[in-house]
Amino acid sequence: MRQNQKQRTASLRELFVAWFKIGLFTFGGGYAMLPLIEREVIDNKGWTDKEEILSIYALAQSVPGVIAVNTSIILGNRLGGVKGAVVAAAGVISPSLIVIMTIASYFDSIMNSVYVLQAFSGIRSAVVGLVAAAAVRIALASLKDKSAFVIAIAAFVLSAFTDVHAIAIILGGALAGLLAYYLGAKRRVED
Amino acid sequence: MFMAFLQLFSGFFKIGLFTVGGGYAMLPLMQQEIARYGWVSAAEFVDIIAIAEMTPGAIAVNTATFAGFRTAGILGAIVATTALALPSLLIIVPLSNFWETHQEHPVLKAIFNGIRPAVAGLIGAAAMYIGQTALQYDLLLSQKDAFPIDFRSLIIAAVVFLAVRKRNVDPIKAILVSALVGLIVFGF
Numbered sequence: 147m148r149q150n151q152k153q154r155t156a157s158l159r160e161l162f163v164a165w166f167k168i169g170l171f172t173f174g175g176g177y178a179m180l181p182l183i184e185r186e187v188i189d190n191k192g193w194t195d196k197e198e199i200l201s202i203y204a205l206a207q208s209v210p211g212v213i214a215v216n217t218s219i220i221l222g223n224r225l226g227g228v229k230g231a232v233v234a235a236a237g238v239i240s241p242s243l244i245v246i247m248t249i250a251s252y253f254d255s256i257m258n259s260v261y262v263l264q265a266f267s268g269i270r271s272a273v274v275g276l277v278a279a280a281a282v283r284i285a286l287a288s289l290k291d292k293s294a295f296v297i298a299i300a301a302f303v304l305s306a307f308t309d310v311h312a313i314a315i316i317l318g319g320a321l322a323g324l325l326a327y328y329l330g331a332k333r334r335v336e337d
Numbered sequence: 338m339f340m341a342f343l344q345l346f347s348g349f350f351k352i353g354l355f356t357v358g359g360g361y362a363m364l365p366l367m368q369q370e371i372a373r374y375g376w377v378s379a380a381e382f383v384d385i386i387a388i389a390e391m392t393p394g395a396i397a398v399n400t401a402t403f404a405g406f407r408t409a410g411i412l413g414a415i416v417a418t419t420a421l422a423l424p425s426l427l428i429i430v431p432l433s434n435f436w437e438t439h440q441e442h443p444v445l446k447a448i449f450n451g452i453r454p455a456v457a458g459l460i461g462a463a464a465m466y467i468g469q470t471a472l473q474y475d476l477l478l479s480q481k482d483a484f485p486i487d488f489r490s491l492i493i494a495a496v497v498f499l500a501v502r503k504r505n506v507d508p509i510k511a512i513l514v515s516a517l518v519g520l521i522v523f524g525f
Contacts, residue, residue, distance in 0.1 A: 170393050171509045177463040179395075181501070181508040200453040205436060207456075210357050211425030214395040219425055220433045231430050235422050242394030246402040247414055249388055257384070261520060266391045268519015269512055270471045271490035274464075275497030276508050281464040283502075284457050294454040301458025306465055313357060315455055323451020327444065 156193065156225040158233045164191060165218045165237030170245075172214065173273050179214050181276040184283070193221055196287035204316050214238055293326050341409045342416050344374050349401050349420035356397075363397040367404075376408045397421065468494070489522045 156164075164186050172179035180203075187193045194202060206216035215235050222234025249256055256262055289295050297319055304310045304318075348370040356363040364386065371377055377385065382404075389399035398418060405417025439445050472490045493515050500506040 167509070169395075171512055172393055172395070173391070173512070177460055178467060180460065185508050197453065200456045201436075201449045204449070204452045204456045205429075205433065208357065209425070209428050209432065210355060211353050211428070212363070212395045212397045212421065215398065215422045216425050216429055219429045223430050223433050224437060228430055231426060235426060238395070239398055239418055239422060242392075242398045242402050243414055243418060245392050245394065246388070246399050247406050247411060249392060250403055250406045253384070253388075257388075264523035265516040265519045267490065267523045268493060268515040268517070270391070271493035271519070272497045272512050272515030274468045274471045274490070274494035275499075276501060276511060277460075277464045277467050278494070278498050279501040281457075281460050284460055288453045288457045294450070297451055298454040298458040298461070301455040302461045303458075305459050305462035312459055315459060316452055319451040319453075319455025320448045321451065322455075323447045323449065324444070326451065327447030 156191070156230070158226055158229060160191075161222055161226055161230055161234045162237040165222070165234045166240055168218075169214070169238040170241040173269055177280075178273050178277055179217075180280040180284075183217065184280055187221060193225060196284060200284065200288055204319075208313055208316055293322070297322050338409070342413065345376070345405050345408060345413055345417045346420040348374060348376075349405070349417045350423055352397075352401070353421040354424040364400070367397070367400060371404060374408075376404045381407070493518060493522075 168179060168182045168186055172182050183199065184196070188195060188199060202217060202220050203213075205220060206213050209216060215238060218234040218238040219231045223231040226233065285298065289298055301315050301319060304315055305312065352363055352366050352370060356366050368382060371382055372379070385400055385403045386396070388403065389396045392399055398421065401417040401421045402414045406414035409416070436445075440449075472487060472494065497506075497511045497515060500511060501508065
């Protein structure tokens with residue numbers, strides 16, 4: 147059912163533009179791109195949903211490479227096969243190429259401009275609010291039962307207060323999911 | 338010149354292939370490769386990271402673009418960035434095809450039922466970390482003796498949070514407006 151509600155195709159142009167936008171307005175990389183992805187890929191395009199984006203994110207984070215690029219490849223591949231994957235990745239990378247090459251050419255004058263630094267201070271503050279809003283929205287969407295709540299709290303504590311690697315935490319979540327499944331199945335058999 | 342492109346390609350392909358977790362996890366290997374080939378100086382590398390952090394785009398992609406551009410111009414930037422993304426493409430396409438077709442398998446479903454809340458927890462921790470680094474002190478503007486929390490940043494963050502939560506404001510608009518607000522309030 148849920149599968150059918152998602153749009154399963156997109157033109158290559160649409161893919162490129164959507165990921166170009168995400169690449170252009172993501173400051174800080176990694177989770178900071180989540181608010182933009184949510185808006186573009188979930189709200190505007192309906193290519194995935196709030197729940198599934200977490201699975202995609204886990205996948206993107208557990209394999210080698212840049213998380214933003216990996217995420218674009220997974221969704222690009224879904225909507226347009228290998229071609230879609232290449233186009234989406236090119237879209238999310240292109241703004242970096244353009245912006246960084248411009249900056250590299252005018253490095254000193256840009257870094258010495260107090261106006262640029264002030265504007266970026268404003269942007270960084272905004273990113274804090276954006277990521278916090280995304281975190282709340284995702285927590286509300288994904289924490290549906292007690293075991294999910296426990297896993298989320300454990301992951302938060304481990305990630306925030308210890309050096310445990312994100313991949314280990316994701317693997318731990320996978321194990322916990324399996325455990326809950328087999329315990330649940332056993333209980334169902336006993337009933 | 339051809340050697341320079343070859344080195345850029347193999348160096349960044351290796352970085353893309355052997356680092357898991359993206360962003361800052363990629364920097365140590367990047368630093369190693371950059372030192373080995375002498376693409377940019379150590380001091381420049383620090384500048385590059387600062388720029389990669391404050392400009393749009395993924396940090397690792399930005400760093401690759403910068404190093405490639407400094408070494409061999411526009412083509413160098415394209416070669417380095419493409420090489421960085423290529424391993425992802427080769428690995429993820431088959432993997433995500435498998436995931437898409439078997440998504441409804443009960444065991445795979447159970448695994449992802451556990452993974453999703455774990456990622457939600459990771460995002461919460463990341464939000465806290467981003468908040469700490471951005472609000473506690475301003476990396477570029479503030480002096481050493483600045484107050485531990487910058488109230489201007491805190492207010493901008495709070496307003497953006499509410500605007501997005503309550504009014505569903507477009508994040509892109511929030512970023513653009515905040516850049517303007519930053520120009521004004523951090524000017525004093």
